[in-house]
Amino acid sequence: xxxxxxxxxxxxxxxEIERRAGRVAGGLxxxxxxxxxxxxxxxxxxxxxxxxxxxxxxxxxxxCPVDWRFTVDELGYILEDSGACVLFMEADxxxxxxxxxxxxxxxxxxxxxxxxxxxxxxSCDDVDVPEDVxxxxxxxxxxxxxxxxxxxxxxxxxxxxxxxxxxxxxxxxVQGLHPEQPRLLRETVEAVFDFSADARVYLSAPLYHGxxxxxxxxxxxxxxxxxxxxxxxxxxxxxxxxxxRISHLYLVPTMCVRxxxxxxxxxxxxxxxxxxxxxxxxxxxxxxxxxxxIDWWGPVINESYACSEMGMxxxxxxxxxxxxxxxxxRPVSEAEVRIYSEAGSRLGAGEVGNIHVRQPAYADFTYHxxxxxxxxxxxxxxxxxxxxxxxxxxxxxxxxxRKSDMVISGGVNIYPxxxxxxxxGMPGVVDCAVFGVPHEEFGEMVVAVVQPGDGAQLxxxxxxxxxxxxxxxxxxxxxxxxxAELPRQESGKIHKHKLRDAYWQHTGRRI
Numbered sequence: 355x356x357x358x359x360x361x362x363x364x365x366x367x368x369x370e371i372e373r374r375a376g377r378v379a380g381g382l383x384x385x386x387x388x389x390x391x392x393x394x395x396x397x398x399x400x401x402x403x404x405x406x407x408x409x410x411x412x413x414x415x416x417x418c419p420v421d422w423r424f425t426v427d428e429l430g431y432i433l434e435d436s437g438a439c440v441l442f443m444e445a446d447x448x449x450x451x452x453x454x455x456x457x458x459x460x461x462x463x464x465x466x467x468x469x470x471x472x473x474x475x476x477s478c479d480d481v482d483v484p485e486d487v488x489x490x491x492x493x494x495x496x497x498x499x500x501x502x503x504x505x506x507x508x509x510x511x512x513x514x515x516x517x518x519x520x521x522x523x524x525x526x527x528v529q530g531l532h533p534e535q536p537r538l539l540r541e542t543v544e545a546v547f548d549f550s551a552d553a554r555v556y557l558s559a560p561l562y563h564g565x566x567x568x569x570x571x572x573x574x575x576x577x578x579x580x581x582x583x584x585x586x587x588x589x590x591x592x593x594x595x596x597x598x599r600i601s602h603l604y605l606v607p608t609m610c611v612r613x614x615x616x617x618x619x620x621x622x623x624x625x626x627x628x629x630x631x632x633x634x635x636x637x638x639x640x641x642x643x644x645x646x647x648i649d650w651w652g653p654v655i656n657e658s659y660a661c662s663e664m665g666m667x668x669x670x671x672x673x674x675x676x677x678x679x680x681x682x683x684r685p686v687s688e689a690e691v692r693i694y695s696e697a698g699s700r701l702g703a704g705e706v707g708n709i710h711v712r713q714p715a716y717a718d719f720t721y722h723x724x725x726x727x728x729x730x731x732x733x734x735x736x737x738x739x740x741x742x743x744x745x746x747x748x749x750x751x752x753x754x755x756r757k758s759d760m761v762i763s764g765g766v767n768i769y770p771x772x773x774x775x776x777x778x779g780m781p782g783v784v785d786c787a788v789f790g791v792p793h794e795e796f797g798e799m800v801v802a803v804v805q806p807g808d809g810a811q812l813x814x815x816x817x818x819x820x821x822x823x824x825x826x827x828x829x830x831x832x833x834x835x836x837x838a839e840l841p842r843q844e845s846g847k848i849h850k851h852k853l854r855d856a857y858w859q860h861t862g863r864r865i
Contacts, residue, residue, distance in 0.1 A: 356408075357555075357574050360581040360598065361401050362469040371404060371574070378409035379500035381493060385440055385460055389414035392436045392511050394459075396420045396429065396443035396451070398474065399561050399584045402464045402490060404574050406442055414505030416525065418513075419562040422447060430454035432513055435723060436523055442490065444470070445481040452484075464490040473584035506531075509717075512564050512662040523722035524662045531717055538715035541687040546658045546666045548602065548631040549576045556600040558583035558591065559609070564662050565636045569604045577602070588612045592624040599628040607639040608842070610647050611785060615807065626651060635660050637847045638753070638771050641679045642779030648672045657682055659751060661739045665716040667691065668751050680775060681750040689713040691751055692736055693744055703747045706754050706767075710736035742769070759850070761790030763798045768829055770800070776824050777802060780817065782810030785840055787848045788831060791857035802831040803853050805840050812836055 356368035387393060393415050397403050403419070410417040418436055420429060422444065429451055433441065438459060443451065445463040455461060463483040466476060483489070506528050513521040543549065547569060555573040557580065559566035573580045581598050583590065586609055594600060605613075613621075629651060634644075635658045647655050653672035659682035660666045668691065670683030685691050693707040694700055701707045710733050721727045731737045742760060743753040754760075754769040761768040770788035777786045784805045790798035806812045814834035821830045841849040 355551075357577045358579050359401055359404065359574070360579060361467065366401055371401070371408070373499070374405045374494060375408035375412065376499035377494050377497040378405050379412040381497035382409055382413050382415065382440065383500060383502065384497065387413055387415050387440055389505060390508065391415045392418050392438040394418045394420055394433055394436065394438035394441045395562075396422050396424075396441065396447060397464060397561070398422055398444060398466070398470050399558070399582055400444075400465060400467050400470055401582070402442070403561050404570065405494070407571055408574070409500070411507035411509075412500050412505065413502070414508060416508040416511035418511040418523075419567055420513075421560075421562050424451075424454075426451055426454040430456070431520060432523075433459060435520075436511055436513075445483050445489075446476050448483045448487055460488070461486075462488040462490050462493060467584075470584050510564070510567060511722075514662055522724055522727060524719050525722045526717040526719050528717050532714060535715065535717065538687050542666050542689075542713075542715040543572055543576075545686045546635075546656075546660075546669050547572060547633050548656070549573060551576070551578060553577035553602045553630075554579045554581070554598055554600050554628070555602045555604075556581045556583075556591065556594050556598065557604050558586040559604055559606060559636075560585075563636065565660060566604055568665075569633060573602075586612075588616050589620055592616075592621070592626065595626050595629060596624045601628055601630045603629065603632045605632055605634050606636045606847075607634060607643055608637065608785070608847075610634070610639075610643050614643065614646050614650070615784065621650065629654050631656060633658065635666075638774065640775050640778035644675055645679075648676070658686075659683065659753065661711075661741075663719055663737060663739050664711045664713045667711050667713055670750070674750070678746070678748070678750045681746075681752050683751065684749050685751075686713075687715055689715065690736065691745060692734075694733055694738070698733060701744070704744055706742060706744045706769075708738045708757065709741045709743050709751070709753070710734075710738045712736045759789065761798050761800055763790065763793065763796045763800065763828065766828060768800055773800065773802065773821075773825065773829055773831065776821065777804065777817075780820055782807050782812050784810075785848070787840060787850050787853055789850055789854045791833075791854070799833070800829065800831045801833045801835070801857070803835045803837050803840065805838070806836055 356372050358368050359366045393410050407417045433456055440460050442462045444466045448463050509526050512524040555577050557570050561567050561570055632655050639657050655672050657670050658666050659668040667689050668683040669686050690712040692710045695707045740757045742755055742757050745751050755771040759770050773788045774786055784807045786804045788802045791801050793799040817834050841852045
């Protein structure tokens with residue numbers, strides 16, 4: 355059974371979503387889409403994304419959600435690399451991004467929905483498309499429903515964030531799946547999302563990102579109602595919870611920061627008693643922010659560690675987070691986490707090294723067009739995706755940092771995430787980014803860029819003194835800068851490289 359979908363004032367019943375998905379699947383077959391083909395999706399949050407995703411599942415094609423804010427070069431790379439044969443994109447983006455579309459790729463223009471137009475201030479004058487571009491709603495409703503055999507869903511064709519170069523396409527290998535895989539996946543989804551048939555779900559995070567996409571698709575497939583908003587608004591989230599009696603939400607830590615920044619009278623205005631489970635993932639969660647959310651909403655905050663390659667790996671409840679501050683939890687279902695040194699030896703409890711993961715709930719993967727990169731990350735049947743951390747004696751995983759973010763100063767490894775975690779707890783700090791910059795003597799030195807709260811009077815030297823009481827001296831940033839806003843992805847992640855690159859661009863080196 356498919357959940358009903360609420361989008362603004364419009365409600366689409368589950369049976370209607372299934373009917374539309376069947377027609378889209380029939381239309382994909384008519385366009386020549388077959389098993390293992392890739393369908394690209396460049397949409398903001400809108401009902402059509404679920405119709406297209408479910409249709410891809412029916413015909414055995416991969417769906418590849420792409421950031422609608424990409425440049426022509428960025429989109430063109432993904433379309434070429436993935437070999438996508440059909441591209442669904444919102445109508446107002448067609449003229450802007452048309453030059454990115456390779457020859458032979460069929461373009462289908464979607465919407466945009468009125469709510470999308472309003473949320474993103476898109477003019478109705480911008481939605482005309484060329485005659486050779488199909489109009490989604492007209493095309494969909496003219497198709498015969500797919501009546502072919504049931505095919506194994508291929509799932510999402512994800513692209514990594516590309517922190518060390520061009521993004522890599524993650525393609526699931528569905529052939530030869532272990533017979534226990536469906537059970538393990540159900541257990542994983544239940545532990546990380548807590549969905550049930552009566553769950554009423556709210557989602558405003560961008561669906562082109564991995565975790566929100568997975569969350570939204572699973573909600574459509576296994577709950578009662580999904581309330582979808584085109585973009586996040588702090589008070590709007592509280593309003594939606596009260597209006598729709600929301601029981602489950604997906605939030606990234608930045609959303610929590612913005613919720614906590616609401617004035618106290620606004621926070622008290624809404625009834626949040628229906629909330630049972632909040633799933634948080636996608637970015638580091640500062641201990642102080644998580645604790646403040648638990649103090650406000652109660653023990654409903656649950657964080658997980660995940661990545662495009664391995665899926666959901668760990669989860670931690672509010673109770674365990676209070677007992678193990680800073681941890682991302684223990685492995686879900688039959689997932690396994692091990693820590694290895696650079697030399698490849700397995701490390702013991704409390705020792706920081708490369709995090710390696712095995713998650714049998716998901717099909718194995720390869721990097722599309724780069725199988726050698728997949729081979730290089732394997733170690734004793736587990737895969738390393740570039741994160742560093744340690745496991746304590748109770749089996750709880752702690753993330754120290756991305757391997758690429760680690761700072762080496764005077765031969766000493768410094769993990770920016772640890773410093774960010776402490777700095778985020780300082781009164782007046784809304785958010786921060788810590789990274790290494792060139793230093794003539796030590797190779798690198800630690801810099802922090804801080805976003806103050808409204809009206810906060812922060813002094814960098816006083817901040818450094820505050821940190822010296824809480825961190826070893828070598829970890830305290832040598833320089834603290836105050837910025838009114840930090841550059842962000844729509845998911846809330848900070849574009850740290852945009853801050854870091856300003857210091858490195860004239861050095862002739864990257865490390």
